Amino acid sequence: MITTALSYDEKVQLLTHLGKIYRRGTLCRDFIRHGVVMESEGSYADMELASKMQVILDHMEPKNADIIRNDFMDLKDVRWYESLYSEERYRHMKSEAMTQFLDCLYV
Numbered sequence: 001m002i003t004t005a006l007s008y009d010e011k012v013q014l015l016t017h018l019g020k021i022y023r024r025g026t027l028c029r030d031f032i033r034h035g036v037v038m039e040s041e042g043s044y045a046d047m048e049l050a051s052k053m054q055v056i057l058d059h060m061e062p063k064n065a066d067i068i069r070n071d072f073m074d075l076k077d078v079r080w081y082e083s084l085y086s087e088e089r090y091r092h093m094k095s096e097a098m099t100q101f102l103d104c105l106y107v
Contacts, residue, residue, distance in 0.1 A: 003099045003106075011098040018053065018105075019072035025050025056104045064097035 003011065025046035057065045057073070070076040071094065081090045 003102045006102075008095055008098075011095075011102060014102065015068070015072045015098055018049075019075070021046050022050045022053050022073045023075075026054075053105065056101060060097070060100055060104070063093065064100050067094050067097040068101050 006014070025048070053073070057068060060068070067081075067090075070080050084090075085093065
């Protein structure tokens with residue numbers, strides 16, 4: 001898998017970029033739903049990728065999906081996990097979540 005060649009920091013960087021695409025794509029989708037026409041082909045590509053990412057999130061283990069959503073897609077507070085997990089446990093779970101998400105995306 002692609003993720004075996006990536007370090008933790010590289011996965012974070014890749015998911016940070018994918019999160020930006022996800023937010024742009026969902027915003028474009030919302031604009032279209034409200035009658036705003038998008039003129040850019042890039043907007044449609046972002047919407048398609050955002051849709052695929054949403055399907056992956058919907059089928060991931062719930063805890064892993066929550067981590068990806070909160071850290072990369074919805075940009076929750078940086079310390080959202082503190083009431084749920086220790087720092088060490090969270091970092092381990094985040095690593096697993098990133099690997100699961102990226103493996104599904106790049107199959």
